[in-house]
Amino acid sequence: MFLGNNCIVEENIENINIEIKLFLEAVFQKHGYDFRNYSLAHIKRRILHRLSISHIESISIMQDRVLRDPDFLQQILLDFSINVTEMFRDPDFYRAFRNEVVPILKTYPFIKIWHAGCSTGEEVYSMAILLQEEGLLEKTQLYATDFNQRVLKHAKEGIFSVEHIKEYTQNYIRSGGKESLSDYYTAHYDRVIMNKNLSENILFAHHNLVSDNVFSEVNVVICRNVLIYFERVLQNRVVGLFKDSLLAGGILCLGSKESLQFNEYAPLFSPLVAKDKIYRKNYMIPNLFED
Numbered sequence: 001m002f003l004g005n006n007c008i009v010e011e012n013i014e015n016i017n018i019e020i021k022l023f024l025e026a027v028f029q030k031h032g033y034d035f036r037n038y039s040l041a042h043i044k045r046r047i048l049h050r051l052s053i054s055h056i057e058s059i060s061i062m063q064d065r066v067l068r069d070p071d072f073l074q075q076i077l078l079d080f081s082i083n084v085t086e087m088f089r090d091p092d093f094y095r096a097f098r099n100e101v102v103p104i105l106k107t108y109p110f111i112k113i114w115h116a117g118c119s120t121g122e123e124v125y126s127m128a129i130l131l132q133e134e135g136l137l138e139k140t141q142l143y144a145t146d147f148n149q150r151v152l153k154h155a156k157e158g159i160f161s162v163e164h165i166k167e168y169t170q171n172y173i174r175s176g177g178k179e180s181l182s183d184y185y186t187a188h189y190d191r192v193i194m195n196k197n198l199s200e201n202i203l204f205a206h207h208n209l210v211s212d213n214v215f216s217e218v219n220v221v222i223c224r225n226v227l228i229y230f231e232r233v234l235q236n237r238v239v240g241l242f243k244d245s246l247l248a249g250g251i252l253c254l255g256s257k258e259s260l261q262f263n264e265y266a267p268l269f270s271p272l273v274a275k276d277k278i279y280r281k282n283y284m285i286p287n288l289f290e291d
Contacts, residue, residue: 022063033147037210038231046079083119085119090224090276096273100278111220112220114218115222118145118146119155124144143215143218145204145215156199162191169182210234214241214244217247218250219251221246224256225257227258239265251281252269254279256277268281
């Protein structure tokens with residue numbers, strides 16, 4: 001009896017995984033959004049949660065709806081977006097960036113930074129604050145991109161909930177902030193509005209890491225806590241995209257749980273601050289694909 005129950009459970013899991021793959025294929029074929037090489041565990045959690053709260057009977061029925069209902073598609077895109085973020089998230093990273101990367105950037109006449117997968121923008125504004133304190137914001141162009149238009153709109157508005165400000169302030173202090181975080185926003189009831197001068201050098205734009213090409217030639221790529229949601233083949237694709245976007249000697253910043261260790265493009269980078277996953281693109285690039 002125990003073995004029989006195990007067989008039923010395994011069959012149900014197999015059926016769900018098949019339905020999810022068909023669902024992702026349908027989204028790609030109909031709408032062009034490709035989630036097929038995202039982490040199955042991540043996608044499964046999001047789909048089953050949407051299934052539960054929408055009171056839809058099955059993934060197959062949800063697939064039919066996403067093919068026919070544009071509003072439901074937008075909800076699915078929001079579900080699949082990676083929106084776990086906060087200002088000065090992982091303060092040690094910002095401290096390392098300030099101490100090790102900023103001195104390099106100060107030697108450049110003009111700086112271009114691509115913040116890929118910017119979500120609702122908290123980390124982009126954090127970088128703008130850091131650059132302003134280091135006297136670099138005026139000569140920096142920040143590109144903040146995401147595949148989800150709704151979160152991009154939120155990021156561009158620069159309006160965040162006041163309930164998180166205490167935590168953000170603690171992060172800012174731990175990151176080596178030189179002023180007071182309150183200098184960079186205006187409180188208005190239950191919201192804070194980031195100062196407009198911070199966004200003057202930020203260009204918010206739609207870009208899909210899965211399907212789009214090089215965004216721009218830049219000095220720094222910041223893509224933190226995004227690769228962990230991708231399968232290995234997609235991780236290789238995206239790091240290759242970053243490699244092609246970075247100028248020689250450019251800086252690549254990943255999340256605390258991410259690494260280039262098993263990536264096919266790892267030989268093209270050297271650790272700048274290994275602990276905080278800050279890498280530098282080598283000036284001499286070997287041919288990885290020669291016999």
